[in-house]
Amino acid sequence: MTAAPAAPLSSEQPILRIEPPNRWWAPALDELWTHRELAYFFVWRDVKIRYKQTLIGAGWAVLQPFLAMLVFTLLGRSAGLPSDSSPYPLFYYSALLPWMYFATSLQNATNTMVENQRVITKVYFPRLVLPLSAVLSGLVDFSISLLMFVAMMVYYRVPPSPALLWLPFFLLLAVCTALGFGLWLGALNAIYRDVRYVVPFLIEFWMLVSVVIPGSHVPAKWRWAYELNPMAGVIEGFRWSLMRNGSLPGRSILVSTVLVLIVLVTGWAYFQKMETTIADVA
Amino acid sequence: MSQSVIEVRGIGKRYRIGEREPYMALRDVLANALRTPFRRRPRRPTEHVWAVRDVSFDVCQGEVVGLIGRNGAGKSTLLKLLSRITRPTEGYAEVRGRVGSLLEVGTGFHPELTGRENVYLSGAILGMKRLEIARKFDEIVAFAGVERFIDTALKHYSSGMQMRLAFAVAAHLEPEILLIDEVLAVGDLEFQKKCLGKMEEVSHAGRTIIFVSHNATAVTRLCGRCILLRSGIVDRDGPANEIIGAYIRSGLHTSACREWDLKDAPGDDIVRLRCVRVRSAEGNIAEAFDIRNPIAVDVAFEVLEGGQMLVPNLHFFNDEGTNLFISIDTDPIWRRRERPSGRYVSTVFIPGNFLAEGTIVVGAAITTLAPMSVRLEERDAIAFQVVDSMDGDSARGDYAGLLPGAVRPLLRWETSYEPDCPADNVFVEPRPQKELHGP
16 A cells, blocks of 8 residues: 655645634635535534434434424413414424424534534634534434424325425524524533533523414514514414414514524624634633 | 745744633633622733744655654644644744644544444544545555454444554545644554554655654654754754754753762662763764664773672663663673672673664663672663664665564575476575475
8 A cells, every 4th residue: 555646736736824813703614615525524423423322213303393292282282372273283393393403403503512622622624614513413303303294284284385485494594593503602612611501491491482472472562572582583484384374474584584694693703713712722 | 946835934822821721610700700790800910821932944845854842842732733723822834735634543433433434534524525535445444454344333343443443544644744743652562563654655655744753763763854842942953863862862861871979879888870871882972873883881880898799780671661681791700709899880782783773771780699689770771772874784674664673683694596496395405494394
């Protein structure tokens, strides 16, 4: 076995300049693009390991939202909670679909920098790949549980409507929300290790204000506060596009989108600032 | 004239003291803020430490540069800066070409995944493209010798197999510039040898390598040039043989000559050690000797109480700690003779073409035989280097690769040739071996 001779250097060979971190932030999009295969491998690893270490593997992707849906349905029926005239199971499952994705992704993105600490201190790649792949790998579970929803739609004879075409947009919004908050929490968690203990509480509280009450039943006085929650927008969007439940929550979606973009951009900037020192504290 | 592929200019990395502590707790930060909400906490003057400072050097294409220095001299920090794991505080470096860094063997391995999956994962993390890994996959698996287990989860591998697989992936990384840190410090001897052999192969292929190691032998052989770091700055930069000599002299290791004052010399009321030194046959004390030349080791000792039969002996080790041999003073003049008090110098002569390349550590002892008792013993008394300049007349012959073995004698070889030897004749006649091996 012989090592091939190194290619002769040409003057066009890109020069990599290593210098102190810049005060100004520029999203390293080109670098992220050249590392897209690595992101793919991290997603692939996360999915493989998640399914290898569990008894029923991909079954969790269905079972988790399904069990949560059962609990909510029982709760909703006995307490007579509003469901905007949809069957309770559909009403809650359509909300749990994006919610479960969001909750898992946010949690994974928060922990990913700490969990991959060994790799981070031994080899360079744009660290953004880690939270990004944490958020993307959740889409595999999401797809599986979406199939379950399709089965439920058939069972309840809910016909698909053209509004379904909006679904990818709402999914993208969910991905961006998870990524935006994941970048913030992931960066904070890399510096302050107790962030990871706060996140589960945050997620539980967040779920109560997002999943349980449909936007139409929020008192007008509190409507503005409800709309500040980007996941409320995503969930309303899901309910609307999957089963024409309510109307297109236009204002809520607009507020959510703007808010998510702000969180995403600031999170990205904060993450990249943290990235330059992470190997020193890790 | 080679183009320089790495240019380092005044690079420096400053750490806050305590920054390397595991992590902070948000709880503490908040608690502090709550305790003194209005008063800004008196800012303790933050203490900084420069791990590396004002380091400048150039590396040309195809150069193999060793980076040596004591623990904390900044070797690893410098390598981390060049591999972009951490960012400099000041200065800059410019790197031309694809950089591969190998700061650990098995980066990114996961025990739950199979061997095959880990090859892809680790390859991707080390910077290989998917197609590239697929192309080299069979070669990697064959190099590691784990074909039969490639679809078994890594957790079922022995640690040796994991290590082989990890190294196989790393060895197939083909960057133009390779940064390697202490990888050789892990694994068994066999594995270290494999690493060294592979690195030599890579360096012959014209790649640029920066190599951090404590293994002075490896640095001497692999690297033409060596940079010695001391407290974060470049102490010396030059030909590897010279710099390694200086490094060894700098006191981390023992030097080629050690002397003791009588009052704190090793020994007892009967005999005390005064000096151990290594020199060329001509009498020059040196740190490094050509493998072809004879050398001598002197042991000077002071007999305080006469009337004992004393036997000086020297213990030779290589840098892996293997005892190469022990040489006992057999000089007939003082053998089986009681020594009157006074100063003695015993010298052992070691022929050229006998010691292997590398660091030789010598321990000295003086023993009495009746009754058997070690009167004094000084381990690691001195150390020196044996260097093969590879001119073709040493025991290496024309082989330039890794040559293991505790000693490296230049032995006589002979060949006889008979073009028309009958097929059933094993040995060419007439050879004395016929009697030994013949039917």
